[in-house]
Amino acid sequence: MTEEEKNKEGTDPQELTVDALDGGTIENYERLMKEFGIKPFAPLVQKLPADKRHFLMTRGVIFGHTGMEQVIDAIVNNKKFAVMTGIKPSNSYHIGSLTTAVEVVHFQKLGGKVYFCLADFETYVVNRIPFSEAEKIAIDNVADLLALGLDEKNAYIYKQSAEPMVKHYGLIFSSHVTMNELRGVYGLKTRLGYYNAAMVQIADILLPQILEGPMPTVTPVGADQAPHARLTRDIAKRGIFKQKFNLPSFTYHKLIAGIDGSDKMSKRNPLSFFYLHDDMKDITYKLKNAFTGGKDTAAEQRKLGGNPDICRIFDLYKFMFEPDDKALKEREERCRSGELLCGTCKKELIEKVKEFREKHLELKTSYMDKAKEIVTSLETPDI
Ligand code: SF4
Structure with missing residues (x-):
């Protein structure tokens, strides 16, 4: 992909992190692990009782982690921890993106409180989808998650646009990150909004600790998110806040390649x-x-x-x-x-x-009313 194509309207900053590695595909997981300090997940899986291991863990789909020792310790010893995830409500979950949702529901079953971000701010900034439109898609996303087994009673579901702390912290982070770092992680973007959205995403990952104080948190991500995860951990340890953070933990899963033989599942194909x-x-x-x-x-x-x-x-x-x-x-x-x-x-x-x-x-159909109630009870900006 050319620089010009990368910068065209609608390109997602997350997609750019994929392009930063192996020209759009993750072919060499070992090289990725070395480059980003990702440890193999298999030895940690062994510390979980057999009935707590998801098949995504036992067959190596979740292949790596950073800092997961504290989360495994919390699971084994019944301590408090959070599992953080989100979706950009620009479309439904597809067969590739469902992997993350399945992992999140599993970590909730292991005792984690879910923080689920409806990233409508990012949807607006990156895809120019109005907040009212994103809300309709968000209802569909929440219904998917409920159908996969999410217990909404142990979850904080929020809209980025209505959660002041992620915007406050996102702005603060932006003053502690250099343009060189941003370009290194997300590539050269022509609109500032892409970088802003990335800073808010980092605040999303830290939100459980911003709201509840230091605790182990895990964010399951695809391998393509390794650069973003590393920047998040770097920012969390920069000591720029009164409040201290446990370094956020990440699990990394392999990406399903395109069914047709292409390198990746892509909405363009x-x-x-x-x-x-x-x-x-x-x-x-x-x-x-x-x-x-x-x-x-x-x-x-x-x-x-x-x-x-x-x-x-x-x-x-x-x-x-x-x-x-x-x-x-x-x-x-x-x-x-x-x-x-x-x-x-x-x-x-x-x-x-x-x-x-x-x-x-x-x-999913049986959960649509509940999903609607959850999402519409959250404020939507009239922009
Ligand atoms: S589709 Fe063919 S190659 Fe693929 S697993 Fe089945 S038998 Fe093997």
Whole structure:
């Protein structure tokens, strides 16, 4: 992507952090871990009792962390901690962005209080979506989260536009960060608003401690957010506040690549992803045409086996649609041995997606009124 393209209206500062690494994809997680001081998550997973390990942890989708020792300690010893996340209400959750939501709900089940940010301020600054429009999308986002199991009684759900502390702190942070640092993390942007939005995001991550005092907090992010996470930790330890912070912790998960074989799921490429609310016919079409690790002919595949390591169908099983580790392992072995062919494997996935989608949409519909009540009870700027 050229600098000019990166700077065009609507480019998200978060996307730019992806571009800062490997030209838009995260191909080398080891290099990323070394560069950003990310530690492997697997040894920490072992400290959790077996019934508290999510499959995203046990199969290495969550591959790394910074500072998670304090959060694991809080989980194991029933101490207070927070789990912070957010969404830019410019669109629904799609099959890639749901990974973060699933992690957040799991950490809540392990005892964390959720801070969920509806980043409508950022939606306005980056996408120029009016606050009233963002509110409608935010209702959909909250309904998704409730359908995934979020307990709103142990959650602080807020709009960026209506939470004064994130704007106050965001402005304060901006006076302690140099333009060189901003360019290093987010690239060169033509509008100041992109940088402002990033500063407010940092305040979002620290909000649990701003409001409740020092405590362990975890923010689950995709690998592409490593530069932003590092800047957040740097700012938290700069000693510019009366109030002290525990360094915020992060988990890092792998990113699902595009279903069509492209490097990443991108809204600019509809064949690379799907929404759960998409028509099942469209989802089926995308899955039938997905990029796999299969061979050119069935005979060749029976003889040589497939390669799940590069297969987007296998990725979908791994990230979302096969929660049973043993069943996933069996599928992998049957693929490698040539016993399982791609046609069957895709067909089985389509059935699983259909079942998951139906249940999710039914639950989501049942939560729409509650989501509306939650979101509309928060103030919306009349701008
Ligand atoms: S059999 Fe399944 S996992 Fe293996 S390459 Fe084909 S679609 Fe992918």
